[in-house]
Each structure stands twice: as structure tokens, then as C-alpha cells.
Amino acid sequence: MLINCPYCGPRDLLEFTVKGEARARPDAAADLDSEASRAGFVDAVYLRDNPAGRHKEHWLHASGCQSWLVIERDTRTHEIFGASLVASDAEGAKS
Amino acid sequence: MTFSGFQLLRNALNGGTGWTPHWRKAEPKPAYDVVIVGGGGHGLATAHYLAKDFGVNNVAVIEKGWIGSGNAGRNTTIIRSNYLLPGNIPFYELGMKLWEGLEQDLNYNAMVSQRGVLNLCHSDAQRDAFARRGNAMRLHGVDAELIDREAVRGMAPYLDFDNARFPIIGGLVQRRGGTARHDAVVWGYARAADKRGVDIIENCEATGLRSEGGKIVGVETTKGFVGANRVGLSVAGNSSRVAALADMRLPIETYALQAFVTESIKPLIDCVVTFGAGHFYISQSDKGSLVFGGDLDPFPSYAQRGSLHVFSDVAENAMAVMPMLGRLRILRSWGGVMDMSMDGSPIIDATPIEGLFFNGGWCYGGFKATPAAGFCFAHLIAKGEPHQAAAPFRLDRFATGRVIDEKGVGATPNLH
Numbered sequence A: 001m002l003i004n005c006p007y008c009g010p011r012d013l014l015e016f017t018v019k020g021e022a023r024a025r026p027d028a029a030a031d032l033d034s035e036a037s038r039a040g041f042v043d044a045v046y047l048r049d050n051p052a053g054r055h056k057e058h059w060l061h062a063s064g065c066q067s068w069l070v071i072e073r074d075t076r077t078h079e080i081f082g083a084s085l086v087a088s089d090a091e092g093a094k095s
Numbered sequence B: 001m002t003f004s005g006f007q008l009l010r011n012a013l014n015g016g017t018g019w020t021p022h023w024r025k026a027e028p029k030p031a032y033d034v035v036i037v038g039g040g041g042h043g044l045a046t047a048h049y050l051a052k053d054f055g056v057n058n059v060a061v062i063e064k065g066w067i068g069s070g071n072a073g074r075n076t077t078i079i080r081s082n083y084l085l086p087g088n089i090p091f092y093e094l095g096m097k098l099w100e101g102l103e104q105d106l107n108y109n110a111m112v113s114q115r116g117v118l119n120l121c122h123s124d125a126q127r128d129a130f131a132r133r134g135n136a137m138r139l140h141g142v143d144a145e146l147i148d149r150e151a152v153r154g155m156a157p158y159l160d161f162d163n164a165r166f167p168i169i170g171g172l173v174q175r176r177g178g179t180a181r182h183d184a185v186v187w188g189y190a191r192a193a194d195k196r197g198v199d200i201i202e203n204c205e206a207t208g209l210r211s212e213g214g215k216i217v218g219v220e221t222t223k224g225f226v227g228a229n230r231v232g233l234s235v236a237g238n239s240s241r242v243a244a245l246a247d248m249r250l251p252i253e254t255y256a257l258q259a260f261v262t263e264s265i266k267p268l269i270d271c272v273v274t275f276g277a278g279h280f281y282i283s284q285s286d287k288g289s290l291v292f293g294g295d296l297d298p299f300p301s302y303a304q305r306g307s308l309h310v311f312s313d314v315a316e317n318a319m320a321v322m323p324m325l326g327r328l329r330i331l332r333s334w335g336g337v338m339d340m341s342m343d344g345s346p347i348i349d350a351t352p353i354e355g356l357f358f359n360g361g362w363c364y365g366g367f368k369a370t371p372a373a374g375f376c377f378a379h380l381i382a383k384g385e386p387h388q389a390a391a392p393f394r395l396d397r398f399a400t401g402r403v404i405d406e407k408g409v410g411a412t413p414n415l416h
Helices: A035-046 B005-013 B041-053 B089-106 B124-139 B149-155 B182-193 B236-244 B308-321 B323-327 B370-383
Strands: A002-005 A009-012 A017-021 A056-061 A068-074 A081-087 B034-037 B058-062 B118-121 B147-148 B170-174 B199-201 B206-210 B214-220 B224-227 B231-233 B252-264 B273-277 B280-285 B288-301 B330-341 B347-350 B356-360
Touching: A002 A068, A002 B199, A009 B005, A009 B118, A017 B288, A035 B041, A056 B231, B034 B214, B041 B058, B041 B182, B041 B370, B089 B182, B118 B124, B118 B149, B124 B147, B124 B170, B147 B149, B149 B170, B182 B199, B182 B370, B214 B231, B231 B236, B236 B330, B236 B356, B252 B308, B273 B308, B280 B308, B288 B308, B288 B330, B308 B323, B347 B370, B356 B370
Parallel strands: B034 B058, B034 B231, B058 B199, B118 B273, B231 B356
Antiparallel strands: A002 A009, A017 A056, A056 A068, A068 A081, B118 B170, B147 B170, B206 B214, B214 B224, B252 B288, B252 B330, B273 B280, B280 B288, B347 B356
């Protein structure tokens, strides 16, 4: 499986570490003791969409440029639809 | 038909013409008291115990493929109850006791073989941890034996005792653990449930969970709507997909786990052996093949096959503990999709939708749990309250902080 790193180009899967579903973190500025905030944290830490199909994930190019990437991948076929830097991804920017 | 020595003899003499199908090919009725989604070991065991022990006979089990075609047919057939935490030991020991009486209960040869499970330890620290786990087991009335290096050599002389990095210094044995024939477990439960009137409906996929006013009223399937005011989900790696039909998100990620068999050889390994310095477990099937497995693939996957680099990691583990394996050829490898929960422990609980119950999050330990999960899930569905042994396996434990982190490394989302 090759992953097209925005810095390094196509590199082998074994250079990367996967960190799971890419999604926004809960708002740390909110009242942390409120019910809504707690529910938000439980949701972010424990609950997953876990789709069979396209899935946006955080990957670390650990043995390469060490960039955090957002990769969209099909969890049934492992086809990769693109990799972008977390910093340039609107959803990833918050995470 | 009841299986017996007499039936065996009679059918041996009449050319096997007296054998009948083990279960009916049922088509769905408009409604049932209970519908179980998922015709694997857990779903069929649930139906069996509902009918046998809880007096609920008007039950359907719907299965999208053929029964046992998912993880029930893809595991490495190990049964054991050698756990550490109070939330887990009583449950798995209930399961071990059910395994011990399973064949009489089902009148079916599930080839339950209590050949022993040997966990190897490779450092003093690991031996201390094994002593702790063994003591926890014995305090719960489960058999456990801490043995030294020479005793391990007596059980398994073919292991690499002098490996420079991972010398074997002892082991923890559960002699009542062992293996069971996974397909026969599925067929035995199906046959026993069918005999008590349960409809087993194959090639029937759940496409929707219909609820009205917060109560479940039935399941939409590829064979039409099936009404039921109690529905149990028991779909392993597809838990998140089926729960999504009821707008639920679960504390579960789905990963592929591979298993491998070698060509058949003469009897060699007479127990289950696990390598303690990596993740590797091996036993020998009654056909002579060595059956083994290791770690998950590292990324979420619904593909029922695994990656080559994980196989090479498993092979390296194998060579580290049992170098002779390098001379064997691998016949087959396959994968199953595991419902990995966020603390490594399962969930058997009601859901926010009245009448909808959930059994899942079995990680890669679902097979050994088949009888206990079926029994406790049947208890929950029939009585509306959890069985004592499964009471800690709550869906909301992640929100309340009551996680069951068997590996002792805390709640570990992302660390599968």
C-alpha cells in the first residue's frame, strides 16, 4: 500500500502510523463541567462512526517527514483517495 | 433426531440414509417475540438459551449470509477463562462451565477439548504479573498453575528455551482451557435452537431497525419487514453499521485479524501455547494443521483479509518461540473483522431504544465467550435486566468511567 505524502511523495505504508478517525476536538474553551461539555468529550474520546466505506483518518509519517496527515481511505478496499497535511485541512485544523 | 451410539451404528449399516438436515430452512413470519440479528455463534446461542432456559420460543435469527460465515468460522477456536479483572473472570468462567457441559446440552459433538492453555513468560516482571493473574483466577475459583521452566519443557520441549532475547522462564497454565470445533459449535446451537422452534433465516440482511416513539417495533430485511418488540443485535465486526440503522454511535472500531494454518503434520502441540514477548498463539487442529495468529492489522478495516506485513510480523513471532515452524508451509490465511471496543472488554446491554439490545465489542475474544454471551444476552432480552456475570459490560461505562481495562494500561482508544 502506497501513501502519497504531500512532502515526500509516494511512500510505503510501513513508514506511517495510523491514529484513527480524523475529527474535530471538543471545544476546550467551553464550561468543562457542564453536561454538554462532558458529553462532547465522551463522544470525542470514545464514540466512533466506524463506517464501512470512506473514512478520514489521521496518519503520522513517522519514518519520513514526521508530518501529521489526513488520509481518506475506503475501509473495505483500502483504496486511498488523497492525503493532505493536517494543518491545511479545515476539519483537521481544529484537531 | 437425537444423536446416539445407536443412531451412529444404524446409519453406518444403512449407508447414512437416515441422517436428516440439522435445521429447517425457514422463511420469516410477519412477527416474532424476539428477533436476533446475526446468525453467528453468539446469535444462535442466544436463541438456544432463550428457548431452553427462558421460555421464549417464538424467536427468529436473521443472518445476511449463511450461519457461521463471519467470525464464528474465522477464529482460532481457543476457549479459556484466564482473565485478571473481577469484571471479566466470573463471566468467562461461566462460559467455561457452559463449554464443559455444552455437548450434552446440545446433543452435538462440538469437539470441546480441554487440552490446556499455556501462557509463556520471558522475564521476572512477566512472571510476577502471571502470578498475580493466576492468584486472581484462583480467588474466583478458576484453575491456574504457575509453572517453572523445566515444567514448561516437560509440556512443550520443542520451544526455543535459550532464545537470547526471549528466554522462556516459566508459564501460567489453565488446564481446563483448550479448543472447540468452531463450526460444530455454530451447527450445534443452530440445531438445538431449531428443535425448540427457533426460525433460522439465512441470506436475510437487516436493512433497517424500525422504532416508534422510542420503542423498537421490528427489523426491515431483504426479505421484508419482520415485526418484534424485542430485537437483539449480535453482529460482531458490523456492530457500528447495524447500530447506525438506529442512529446509534458505538465505542467500537472495526479491525481485521488474520489467522493461518499450516500443512498437516503428525501430533506435535498437545495444548494451546501463547508467546509472552510478542503476540502469537498456536495450537494443532485434529486434522494435524497448526493453527496460529497474532496481532490485528493496524488500521480500521472491513475487509475479511489482512495485510502481508502483519503476516510477516506474526511469522517473526513464530520463529522467535518455535523455530521449527520455519520448515512448515502455510496452507491458508484468512481474516475476520473484529469489533474492537475502547477498553478491550465487551458490551452486553440495553440501548436507549426500548426493546433494542446490543451484544458486541468482543474484540478478538468472541469465540470463547460464545456460550456465556448467548446465555447472558438471552437473560437480558428475556428479563430486561442483566445477568449478574455480565452486569459490568454496560454500554454507558465509558461515560461513567467504569471501564474494564483488562490489559492494565487504562482506557485505550486508538491503542488497539
